[in-house]
Amino acid sequence: MxxxxxxxxxxxxxxxxxxxxxxxxxxxxxxxxxxxxxxxxxxxxxxxxxxxxxxxxxxxxxxxxxxxxxxxxxxxxxxxxxxxxxxxxxxxxxxxxxxxxxxxxxxxxxxxxxxxxxxxxxxxxxxxxxxxxxxxxxxxxxxxxxxxxxxxxxxxxxxxxxxxxxxxxxxxxxxxxxxxxxxxxxxxxxxxxxxxxxxxxxxxxALSSSVGPTRLLLSRGLGVDLAEQLNAEAAVQGRVQGEPDYQEARRAFAEKRSPRFRHS
Structure with a gap:
């Protein structure tokens, strides 16, 4: 390997x-x-x-x-x-x-x-x-x-x-x-x-910065009930919506091109 x-x-x-x-x-x-x-x-x-x-x-x-x-x-x-x-x-x-x-x-x-x-x-x-x-x-x-x-x-x-x-x-x-x-x-x-x-x-x-939060939601969702997970999803979604990658994805969609995510 x-x-x-x-x-x-x-x-x-x-x-x-x-x-x-x-x-x-x-x-x-x-x-x-x-x-x-x-x-x-x-x-x-x-x-x-x-x-x-x-x-x-x-x-x-x-x-x-x-x-x-x-x-x-x-x-x-x-x-x-x-x-x-x-x-x-x-x-x-x-x-x-x-x-x-x-x-x-x-x-x-x-x-x-x-x-x-x-x-x-x-x-x-x-x-x-x-x-x-x-x-x-x-x-x-x-x-x-x-x-x-x-x-x-x-x-x-x-x-x-x-x-x-x-x-x-x-x-x-x-x-x-x-x-x-x-x-x-x-x-x-x-x-x-x-x-x-x-x-x-x-x-x-190569994907957006939301990969990390998605990984955590999937992992932690195994130990909570649906109501708690719905709340967690809403909170995380509100946070990542303000991130540069989401804004870049919106621009890319409007310009009919693939997004160029910032990896730093």
């Missing part, structure tokens, strides 16, 4: 950052461990996402994995095994952070996504999977329960029946089936998932 980006700007060991104009590509970079999530990697990923979200030059983020896996889930050799403490300290803050980002995220699932990695993919707005990708929530096979937000995110992505099938049986869902379920948006040939994710990220980054 990193080969798609034109200007690498971070060479840290477990998380690599590449930039392609307004698109940031974050690569989980522990291929020898199938990009398993160590505690340090979880903290680093959270800090990096926050910094990218605050960077107004970044308009889309792609998340992928190095090597043959997207992410194998928790690294069981990472440290303390007190599951509740680890979840509250490392996983839950990351998923909450991802939910609150202004910047749209695209998951490029280049191989297996297991355990908490399913939650990472679900916390992204769009998911592109390679033909050899699979999604695995096998917690019940080892006496645990799905975590890192998957019991909240998964039913909202695929419906309660499919979520139960995946979580209660603990069997893998492969790329073609994931597409049929609505778990992913697209499936690409092996080796092309990074390229396609980058294309979508560029497309999103």
């Amino acid at each position: 990193s080969g798609d980006a034109s200007s690498p700007s971070d060479d840290r060991r477990s998380l690599r950052l590449d930039r392609d104009g307004p698109v940031a590509v974050l690569t989980l970079d522990r291929p020898e461990r199938l990009n398993a999530l160590s505690h340090d990697l979880l903290v680093e990923l959270r800090m990096r996402l926050r910094a990218l979200d605050e960077d107004r030059g970044v308009r889309a983020i792609v998340l992928t994995g190095a090597g043959r896996a997207f992410c194998a889930g928790a690294d069981l050799q990472s440290g303390p095994s007190d599951a509740e403490s680890v979840l509250r300290t490392y996983y839950n803050p990351l998923i909450s952070e991802m939910s609150d980002l202004r910047t749209p995220m695209i998951a490029a699932v280049n191989g297996v996504a297991a355990g908490a990695a399913v939650s990472l993919a679900l916390a992204c707005d769009l998911r592109i999977a390679s033909e050899n990708a699979s999604f695995r929530l096998s917690f019940v096979r080892v006496g645990l329960v799905p975590d890192a937000g998957s019991t909240w995110l998964l039913p909202r992505a695929v419906g309660t029946a499919r979520a139960a099938e995946m979580a209660l049986l603990g069997r893998p869902v492969h790329a073609a089936e994931a597409l049929d379920w609505g778990l992913v948006n697209e499936v690409t040939p092996v080796g092309e998932v990074g390229k396609r994710a980058l294309e979508l990220a560029r497309e999103v980054s």
